[in-house]
Amino acid sequence: MRPRQKTKRHKTTRHKPNRKTPSRANTKDTKQSSRLRSYLTHHLQTFVASLGYLSRQPISSLMTSAVIAIALALPAGLYIALDNASRLSAGWDSTTQISLFLKAGTTLKQAEKLATKLRLHKQINKVNIIDRERGLEEFQQISGFGDALQFLDENPLPHVITVQPIIEQENPEGVLHLVKTLQQERRVELAQLDMQWVKRLYTLLDIAQRGVWIIGSLLGLAVLLIVGNTIRLDIQNRREVIQVSKLIGASNGFIRRPFLYTGAWYGLFGGLLAWLLIAIALGIMAEPLERLATLYHSNYQISSLMAGDIALLILISCLLGLGGSWLAVGRHLSEIEPS
Amino acid sequence: MIRFDNISKRYPGGFEALSSASFHLPRGSFAYLTGHSGAGKSTLLKLITLIERPSRGHIFLDGIHLNNLPARRIPRIRRNIGVIFQNHHLLYDRTVFDNVALPLLIHGYHHREIGKRVRAALDQVGLLSKEKADPITLSGGEQQRVGIARAIVHKPPLLLADEPTGNLDPELSREIMELFVRFNQHGTTVLIASHDLDLIRQMGFPVISLAKGTIERNELLTDAQEREH
Ligand SMILES: Nc1ncnc2c1ncn2[C@@H]1O[C@H](COP(=O)(O)OP(=O)(O)OP(=O)(O)O)[C@@H](O)[C@H]1O
Ligand SMILES: [Mg+2]
Numbered sequence A: 001m002r003p004r005q006k007t008k009r010h011k012t013t014r015h016k017p018n019r020k021t022p023s024r025a026n027t028k029d030t031k032q033s034s035r036l037r038s039y040l041t042h043h044l045q046t047f048v049a050s051l052g053y054l055s056r057q058p059i060s061s062l063m064t065s066a067v068i069a070i071a072l073a074l075p076a077g078l079y080i081a082l083d084n085a086s087r088l089s090a091g092w093d094s095t096t097q098i099s100l101f102l103k104a105g106t107t108l109k110q111a112e113k114l115a116t117k118l119r120l121h122k123q124i125n126k127v128n129i130i131d132r133e134r135g136l137e138e139f140q141q142i143s144g145f146g147d148a149l150q151f152l153d154e155n156p157l158p159h160v161i162t163v164q165p166i167i168e169q170e171n172p173e174g175v176l177h178l179v180k181t182l183q184q185e186r187r188v189e190l191a192q193l194d195m196q197w198v199k200r201l202y203t204l205l206d207i208a209q210r211g212v213w214i215i216g217s218l219l220g221l222a223v224l225l226i227v228g229n230t231i232r233l234d235i236q237n238r239r240e241v242i243q244v245s246k247l248i249g250a251s252n253g254f255i256r257r258p259f260l261y262t263g264a265w266y267g268l269f270g271g272l273l274a275w276l277l278i279a280i281a282l283g284i285m286a287e288p289l290e291r292l293a294t295l296y297h298s299n300y301q302i303s304s305l306m307a308g309d310i311a312l313l314i315l316i317s318c319l320l321g322l323g324g325s326w327l328a329v330g331r332h333l334s335e336i337e338p339s
Numbered sequence B: 001m002i003r004f005d006n007i008s009k010r011y012p013g014g015f016e017a018l019s020s021a022s023f024h025l026p027r028g029s030f031a032y033l034t035g036h037s038g039a040g041k042s043t044l045l046k047l048i049t050l051i052e053r054p055s056r057g058h059i060f061l062d063g064i065h066l067n068n069l070p071a072r073r074i075p076r077i078r079r080n081i082g083v084i085f086q087n088h089h090l091l092y093d094r095t096v097f098d099n100v101a102l103p104l105l106i107h108g109y110h111h112r113e114i115g116k117r118v119r120a121a122l123d124q125v126g127l128l129s130k131e132k133a134d135p136i137t138l139s140g141g142e143q144q145r146v147g148i149a150r151a152i153v154h155k156p157p158l159l160l161a162d163e164p165t166g167n168l169d170p171e172l173s174r175e176i177m178e179l180f181v182r183f184n185q186h187g188t189t190v191l192i193a194s195h196d197l198d199l200i201r202q203m204g205f206p207v208i209s210l211a212k213g214t215i216e217r218n219e220l221l222t223d224a225q226e227r228e229h
Helices: A002-019 A022-055 A058-095 A108-119 A132-143 A146-150 A174-183 A196-237 A239-248 A252-296 A307-332 B041-048 B071-079 B096-107 B111-124 B140-152 B170-185 B197-203 B223-228
Strands: A098-102 A124-130 A160-165 A188-193 B002-010 B016-025 B030-035 B056-061 B081-084 B158-162 B189-193 B207-211 B214-218
Touching: A022 A058, A022 A252, A022 B111, A058 A196, A058 A252, A058 A307, A098 A108, A098 A174, A108 A124, A108 A160, A124 A132, A160 A174, A174 A188, A196 A239, A196 A252, A196 A307, A239 A252, A239 B071, A239 B096, A252 A307, B002 B041, B016 B041, B016 B056, B016 B214, B030 B041, B030 B170, B030 B197, B041 B056, B041 B158, B041 B189, B071 B081, B071 B096, B081 B140, B096 B111, B096 B140, B111 B140, B140 B158, B140 B170, B158 B170, B170 B189, B170 B197
Parallel strands: B030 B189, B030 B207, B081 B158, B158 B189
Antiparallel strands: A098 A160, A098 A188, A124 A160, B002 B016, B002 B056, B207 B214
16 A cells, blocks of 8 residues: 555656746756855855864964874885885895805806706806816905815816896796706705895885884874864854854754865865975985985986875875864764754 | 743753743744743753753754754754854954855845845945944844844745844834844744843734743744634
């Protein structure tokens, strides 16, 4: 029975517009569009008005924005530092090398054959043979055991092949894999990656990267709480306005809006200030950084904030501001009722 | 328009401000609410505006049962009521103009329309020249009139007033009452709580008298009388 009634009612409402004269339908349309326009106008007005509200208490607005800026500039700055470090270290493959100590009894010819084979390996850049005679000479010179070594009947050193691997930036672990493959070679007694520190560096960078994410998340949370607390105080200060607005029949959205916009403004100013802080910090460090870079690489460019990164930073900041005020508004606005 | 059905209101703490009050205020009517201080006049008006909820009984406003109305539907109800509060409830962080404009903003009026209507309302309470003043700089009576302008600016179908003439001299009081009558003639239902028995008698509209939370006398027609009419 019920559903039938429902469809019947539905039908009549659907037929209604047909019965209307076109002019009446038009006035309804224009009325609706003017409502929408005034709604949007009101959004814009509130947006501007909340900026006005902040400008009437410049010191505290600036302080809140500055706290947000510092909280965001720190992880963003660390992120840039790490980005530079990993890009810089990616160029260090030219100083990484693998030493292959060949098995005793391997002839120089066999060693050269292996070297030729290795030159074709796609992960290998350069291959060098240090034959055992030359190796002994070098060792005598460097170690200072020169005299002692003269008493040995036989050269104790094997032939050594040094391999310079190609390190892919996105896959630094590939080197370790190469070392393992080389270890499998028949003539190879021991494959040793010199500069174990490169591996350590990558591990450190990885740890640092995760650290930056953790710090970033924590500071993001801090921004959320800072904005939330500031908006909570704003709500308390504007208790009277909220009560009166509620008495006059303002919807929750109407009352919420100025606080949300205030939060977004805090976020925007915080983001812009953070950008400024990072730019200043980079400016201070630019000269020594460039010197450092040229020590390793002639053509290395310090990466700073790209337009996309800046936009992302400011977007995140705005969203955190909005989110923080959303939290405060959700918790505290319903507590204030007219009496 | 307003129907009270055996309404009792007990405040937290146990004091019963209204006991078994019943009356019906038809749409388009004009009535006064009187009674000694503490009789429950403000309480009755607060129940209509949903500031307070009844402990017992039923309230209907324009056919809507207010007892269990969810909070999210309250704003809509209040938007159709113009309320003049006993303590003006003006906002002291903005001008007279902005105070009066608030209901229009909430209703989503266009700003050109807002200017026209606010000035018309201020003109009606004789405060057009104070448009840009801070409410704090106004006298008690002037502040009260700003509150009146704010209550009528959006031409609500129901006007509730709690001691609207409390701070006004007799002449101004009469003018304000006549303003309410003009509103009533244009279809607005009006209920005014007032101590000013002389003025009430002069105006000659039905009176509901409260005494210690009960309706002592009701000059409005009872339901039975309405049926006879
Ligand atoms: N929030 C409250 N909590 C407890 N008691 C209250 C509260 N509000 C009012 N009352 C009590 O209810 C009674 C009626 O108060 P109400 O404000 O309705 O009186 P009134 O008729 O408006 O008086 P007046 O003419 O002085 O304004 C008073 O005794 C008051 O003490
Ligand atoms: Mg009262």
